[in-house]
Amino acid sequence: MVLRAGLLGLGVMGSNHARVLASLQGVDFVGVYDPSPTVPERVHDRPVVRELDQLLELGIDYAVVAAPTTFHLEMGTRLAEAGIHALIEKPVASTAEDSRTLRDLFAAKGLIGGVGHIERYNPALQAARERIAQGMLGEIYQIATRRQGPFPGRIADVGVIKDLATHDIDLTAWVAQQDYVSVNARTAHRSGREHEDMVLAVGTLSGGTITSHVVNWLTPFKERVTIITGENGVLVADTLTADLTYYENGRIQVAWDPGEFRGVSEGNMTRFALDRKEPMLAEHEAFRDSVLAGEARGIVTFADGTRVVETAEQLALDGFTRRL
Template sequence: MALRAGVLGLGVMGRHHSRVLNGLEGVDFVGVYDPADSVPATIERKPVVKDLHEFLDMGFDYCVVAAPTVYHLDIARSLAERGIHALIEKPVASTSDEATELRALFAAAGLIGGVGHIERYNPALQSARARIEDGLIGEIYQIATRRQGPFPGRIADVGVIKDLASHDIDLTAWVAQQEYVSVNARTAHRSGRDHEDMVIAIGTLSRGTIASHTVNWLTPFKERTTIITGEKGALVADTLTADLTHYQNGVIENTWEQASTFRGVTEGDMTRFALNRKEPLLAEHEAFRDAVLAGDPQGIVTLEEGSRVVEIAERMALDGMNYKL
């Protein structure tokens, strides 16, 4: 029997979620909730309902929460009361306190809760993670990310840290399989909004890997790059094109005895891997569907992990605001 699923919020991501759910094997896409006057009456030939209780009365096994972040906790509370599992768009909540409360609601109800950190399902990062586990680049020394582009009109309730840098926080910890133990940041407000629109952050992970993140909404081109440097070489992931390139350390013969204490790194072979480029949003939905069916959150971004991202993002924002020379 197919799982009954719906979407709350019909913005840009809500429409994408609706499209994927409508064609997802093993799922019956029932409809969407959005109270705005501007939304259509149907999406993917399914009804768009403006009353939340009327919508939930349609009966769901799970829902996708794609409403503005400020509403996530209230919507999650309504879903938990009805015993409905939820995949919640990132950031999981507006604050770390709200994220903790949301997580407790789902834990108490015995429900599966996931967070839509879609970059984890990008083929380039999935492949990078697997190759790191196989020892391709050895110990990870550094992870550097660049996530830049023009301002998106769809964002109004959070700054660039929680909207964009949250991707980098999550993917860095996940790829390295380490926790952040420290983070520092510098932020800027250049577009006249209350929220920051630029950030440069550095962090240290639990096994000594250092991380850096350059993120903004003010660059007139789009960039989504992750560089993972290790003892045996580096991996470069472009999540816009889902390309993964491996740069191997060169093999050199050291004949100078005085220099033997340091073996310099030189350029070696470069390989761009052929990848199966499944749409990340589809992969995310397949993982969440399977988690609900199995009653096991393995394979999804958990509410605990999503809450940790919000906590790190808050530290970045606070450090960026408080810095003075």
């Protein structure tokens, strides 16, 4: 069966989705909806229409929503009412309330809803999760992430928490296979924009793992690092290069007095060879297969995405400075 797919939004992310859709096996990419007069009339030899109804009239089984976050609820609702499955770029909606609305609507209509938390498909993080499940690290003590870089011109409707930190919220819970039970944060507004552009966050997961996240739009270089510390050593995932490195605790016996602090020593280091499939292609393949199967298979569901937005809102709520 060949699925017919449409795209809503042709910005930076939308252009990447269009590229993948145009060559995705088992999918007929039929067209794009974008009302902007600056976008071309055809993309990858597919028509660009200016009204959503025009795209729906082309007959589509599912749609990818890459429009600004403020339109996610409206567009997702239109698609659900038309019986169309949807892969929506993260965050799933602007607010937790809107996210829950979409989650419940798609569930009630028996439709597949996925969220574009693309980091789950990064080879380094997928390999890290697999090795954690195999027991390589033993008990997970801490997960620390750093996601820093210059301000992206594509973002105007949300702050750094919902744009970038949602990646770290999702990947941290997913890699550890634990839920957040508490979070605290501090935010800053340094660039004169309405929304926060820096956040430092800490949290605790359901299995006792503690987390920390450094996220901002004000660093003149890009950094995307996840450091997972366990009882046997540390996994370091660089998602810019899709590299995964294991730093093993030393096996040399160290004598200590019962009352002294017990630490670790430096051991072997291993850099793993990974199959580096493009994350966006893997994301699209998983969503296509879920639609064909009629059930979620390896995707970030609307339920997952809603929990991420709920956690992000708690960070934003907590992210103020108390004056002593």
